[in-house]
Each structure stands twice: as structure tokens, then as C-alpha cells.
Amino acid sequence: MPGFKLVGREARQKGTVVKVGNTEFGSNKVAIIAGPCAIESEEQLLETALAVKEAGAAVLRGSAYKPRSSPYSFQGLEEEGLKIMAKVKKKTGLLVETEVIDARDVALVSKYVDALRIGARNMQNFSLLREVGKSQKPVILKNGISSTLDEFLCSAEYILAGGNKNVILCNRGIRTTEPELRFPVLSGSTALLKQKTHLPVIVDPSHSTGNSSLIVAASRAAIAEGADGLIIEVHPSPEKALSDKRQQLTPGQFKSLMPELERVAKAVGRGL
Ligand code: PEP
Ligand code: MN
Numbered sequence: 001m002p003g004f005k006l007v008g009r010e011a012r013q014k015g016t017v018v019k020v021g022n023t024e025f026g027s028n029k030v031a032i033i034a035g036p037c038a039i040e041s042e043e044q045l046l047e048t049a050l051a052v053k054e055a056g057a058a059v060l061r062g063s064a065y066k067p068r069s070s071p072y073s074f075q076g077l078e079e080e081g082l083k084i085m086a087k088v089k090k091k092t093g094l095l096v097e098t099e100v101i102d103a104r105d106v107a108l109v110s111k112y113v114d115a116l117r118i119g120a121r122n123m124q125n126f127s128l129l130r131e132v133g134k135s136q137k138p139v140i141l142k143n144g145i146s147s148t149l150d151e152f153l154c155s156a157e158y159i160l161a162g163g164n165k166n167v168i169l170c171n172r173g174i175r176t177t178e179p180e181l182r183f184p185v186l187s188g189s190t191a192l193l194k195q196k197t198h199l200p201v202i203v204d205p206s207h208s209t210g211n212s213s214l215i216v217a218a219s220r221a222a223i224a225e226g227a228d229g230l231i232i233e234v235h236p237s238p239e240k241a242l243s244d245k246r247q248q249l250t251p252g253q254f255k256s257l258m259p260e261l262e263r264v265a266k267a268v269g270r271g272l
Contacts, residue, residue: 141169
């Protein structure tokens with residue numbers, strides 16, 4: 001018996017549409033989330049937000065809590081970052097999302113954002129999954145870097161079983177033997193996830209390739225395979241970023257990416 005039922009296609013043949021504010025994930029339109037890896041300052045977030053909004057992104061991303069491999073790396077601005085996010089949301093009218101890394105922070109983080117993100121390192125943080133399950137905030141759940149698709153779906157099941165149906169799965173790739181790609185999204189994995197679950201599935205080309213020069217190709221591939229959205233890192237000066245320098249797009253690169261994505265979306269019968 002699979003360890004999930006509520007998230008399975010058998011439970012619901014029709015795809016679920018999850019709304020973040022008025023933006024739909026899982027409809028005919030491919031929704032774009034964009035913004036910096038981490039919130040570094042109000043100027044940095046506002047500049048990015050204005051650029052991604054103009055280019056057509058629906059939701060601004062940005063992390064205030066950074067679960068880093070090394071304890072010596074930048075850990076995020078924490079609540080100060082959340083306050084910056086709230087200011088930028090007010091100034092731009094954009095919807096906003098951010099990562100929550102600890103069950104004890106769910107209530108606090110929820111006050112500031114339209115959607116919560118659970119990162120790869122916390123896919124099996126069961127107390128965190130249970131806590132967001134008690135909320136009605138949309139949750140963007142990323143797969144762990146060595147998890148199987150069924151394990152990923154079991155983690156989503158915790159949230160639905162807790163009472164929160166608003167889950168968006170994010171395929172961010174897994175560890176492979178190829179050192180030049182950070183965590184590749186396996187070809188076919190997005191299509192297979194969509195067969196197995198009715199939940200919307202988005203793809204993260206930034207953390208999967210780890211390389212800004214591959215974002216266009218990886219994004220096109222994701223949409224062609226049926227992704228309901230993308231989450232893309234954009235920074236005003238990627239070379240100065242406090243995290244993930246190599247993979248963040250400049251605002252100009254993001255602006256030229258969007259029409260490319262619209263072409264692919266149209267080719268597969270969808271819009272952007
Ligand atoms: C992120 O999206 O900010 C992030 C840290 O990604 P992941 O959890 O997929 O590594
Ligand atoms: Mn990042």
C-alpha cells in the first residue's frame with residue numbers, strides 16, 4: 001500500500017488548483033515565482049521585486065531564514081528579513097513567499113507572507129509538516145535531494161492529512177553522479193509526478209542546475225514537460241549575492257527569459 005492517499009490521483013482525477021492570493025497554480029496558466037535567493041536588504045529586495053513584476057512574475061520569492069550546509073555561511077536576516085518582505089509587498093503589490101525552517105516559526109512567518117516554502121532539507125521534518133498542515137496558508141513543498149517521488153508525496157500527505165489542502169509541489173532535483181549540475185531534475189520526473197498526484201507541480205531550475213547559463217534551457221524543458229509553474233532566482237548583482245551567486249539571473253536576463261517561456265507555454269497549449 002502506498003503511504004499516501006489524499007494526494008494521489010486516485011483520490012481526485014481532476015488537477016487541483018492552489019491559489020496564492022489571486023494567482024492560480026495548476027490552471028492552464030504557468031505561474032512564475034521569482035526573486036533573490038536570500039533577502040539581503042530593502043534596496044536589494046525592492047529593486048528585484050520591481051524588475052520581476054515588470055517582467056510578469058506573479059509572486060516574489062526571498063528567504064529570511066537560510067538553512068545552509070555550513071554554520072559559517074550567511075544564515076539570513078530572520079525577522080528583520082520578514083519585515084523587509086512585508087514592506088516590499090506593500091510597495092509593489094506583489095504576492096510574496098518565503099521559507100520556514102522551524103515549526104516554532106510557522107505562526108510568525110505566516111503573518112508576513114502569502115505562501116510558505118518548505119525547503120529540500122526539511123522535506124522530512126515531520127513536526128514542521130504537521131504544523132503547516134494546521135494552517136490554511138499555501139505551502140510550496142520542495143523534495144529532498146535524495147528522496148524518491150513516493151517519499152515526496154508522503155511528505156505532502158502529512159500536510160493534507162493535517163487539514164491543509166493548499167500544497168504546491170516543487171521539483172528541485174536530486175543528487176546524481178554529475179558534479180557539473182547541482183541537483184538535476186530527472187527528465188520525466190515532473191510528468192510522472194503529475195500522473196501520480198492531482199497537486200500542482202512547479203520546477204526550480206535555479207537550485208537544480210546551479211548555473212545561471214542553464215536557466216533558459218531548464219525552464220523551457222520544465223514547461224514542455226507539464227510544470228504548472230517555475231521558481232527562479234533573480235538578484236540585482238548576482239556576483240555580490242550572499243548566497244547562490246552562480247545561479248541567480250540578473251533582472252535583464254529574467255526579462256528576456258519571460259517571452260521565451262511564453263513561447264514554450266503556448267506550444268504546449270498553455271499560457272503564462
Ligand atoms: C531555496 O529555494 O531558497 C532553497 C534553499 O532551495 P532548496 O531548499 O531546494 O535547496
Ligand atoms: Mn538559493
